Amino acid sequence: MPIYGALMRYIPRQLAFLEYEPLVQAAKTLNPEALSANAVGANYYGAGTVAGLVQKAFRRQAPHFDKHPALSTDVLNWTKSVLPVKSDSLVLDCGAGTGAVSRILAPHVKHVVATDISRHMIAIGEEKNTNEKIANITYERAENDALPFLDNSFDVVFSRLNVHHQKDPRTFLKELVRVVKPGGVVGIIDQIRPSTLSARIAARMNYLESLRDISHQNFYSGNELAQLLRDAGVEVSQANHTGVGAGLTAVIEAQESLENWISRAEPNPLNIKILSASIEGNAEYGTDYDQETGFQASFAGEEAQVKHIYGAVVGTKRS
Numbered sequence: 325m326p327i328y329g330a331l332m333r334y335i336p337r338q339l340a341f342l343e344y345e346p347l348v349q350a351a352k353t354l355n356p357e358a359l360s361a362n363a364v365g366a367n368y369y370g371a372g373t374v375a376g377l378v379q380k381a382f383r384r385q386a387p388h389f390d391k392h393p394a395l396s397t398d399v400l401n402w403t404k405s406v407l408p409v410k411s412d413s414l415v416l417d418c419g420a421g422t423g424a425v426s427r428i429l430a431p432h433v434k435h436v437v438a439t440d441i442s443r444h445m446i447a448i449g450e451e452k453n454t455n456e457k458i459a460n461i462t463y464e465r466a467e468n469d470a471l472p473f474l475d476n477s478f479d480v481v482f483s484r485l486n487v488h489h490q491k492d493p494r495t496f497l498k499e500l501v502r503v504v505k506p507g508g509v510v511g512i513i514d515q516i517r518p519s520t521l522s523a524r525i526a527a528r529m530n531y532l533e534s535l536r537d538i539s540h541q542n543f544y545s546g547n548e549l550a551q552l553l554r555d556a557g558v559e560v561s562q563a564n565h566t567g568v569g570a571g572l573t574a575v576i577e578a579q580e581s582l583e584n585w586i587s588r589a590e591p592n593p594l595n596i597k598i599l600s601a602s603i604e605g606n607a608e609y610g611t612d613y614d615q616e617t618g619f620q621a622s623f624a625g626e627e628a629q630v631k632h633i634y635g636a637v638v639g640t641k642r643s
């Protein structure tokens with residue numbers, strides 16, 4: 325009786341939705357400032373803003389986003405393992421993109437609210453909600469710096485691969501921490517700059533990433549991320565990694581081909597040439613002849629590869 329089986333799966337999901345939707349709506353009761361900031365056409369989305377660049381960048385990246393190395397099973401499972409969620413947690417995934425992390429957490433929590441500024445990224449997340457019949461993820465279009473939620477709304481808030489896009493990470497993190505309950509969990513997961521890089525190579529790494537992704541702002545080291553979180557009012561107890569990931573709670577590395585890395589972001593042809601020459605030079609000569617890029621380039625056969633270091637800092641909001 326396949327229809328009976330499908331109904332038996334569908335009905336509890338709908339009941340769960342009815343139960344948790346009011347909770348989400350309550351959390352979402354808009355604060356007037358965020359409401360005006362989030363109105364479509366308002367400054368946050370307009371020309372001349374970083375948020376405008378982000379939307380342009382992710383309109384391009386949305387169709388290719390499943391190829392992102394951070395969406396591999398290994399990196400998603402690692403992300404889940406660093407976020408201490410409970411079955412009754414109301415969770416905010418801020419800058420959720422297509423919702424890959426929301427989906428891996430959803431079976432283990434009460435409800436996930438997934439916010440993002442990019443309509444194109446959210447559309448893919450919503451389509452996956454429908455196809456996979458997921459009832460406990462709600463998408464909201466919102467700017468990270470002005471979240472449309474009341475203070476102290478969530479049990480767990482986190483943001484993955486977002487801090488490096490922010491013009492002002494302090495404003496963003498203050499806003500993220502505002503909406504979690506005192507004692508609630510705050511997690512920041514981002515691509516980090518190896519803390520062993522000199523300032524000159526760190527600048528080069530940022531420059532190359534900006535050629536690839538027009539919305540890139542800055543890669544932080546593990547220690548910088550941990551300090552940003554502490555400054556935003558978070559008790560970070562386990563940030564004890566050393567070496568490239570110094571200051572982080574947890575670290576994972578992921579490799580991808582130069583071709584995949586570049587094509588995901590669709591940069592212009594001149595930028596593609598500079599990126600390819602730089603990464604291939606780094607793969608061939610390592611750090612000799614001033615070829616270091618920060619992306620730990622290597623060759624797998626004929627194909628050049630880049631390596632990304634993803635770092636997590638996790639703590640709790642100070643009461």
Ligand SMILES: C[S@@+](CC[C@H](N)C(=O)[O-])C[C@H]1O[C@@H](n2cnc3c(N)ncnc32)[C@H](O)[C@@H]1O
Pocket residue numbers: 375378379382394418419420421422423424425439440441442445466467468469483484485486489490
């Ligand atoms: C690299 S993707 C990561 C998506 C998701 N967090 C993940 O890990 O799969 C970055 C996402 O952050 C969003 N984003 C960046 N800056 C933002 C901002 N200021 N407000 C809202 N969303 C933002 C982008 O639209 C994009 O979907």
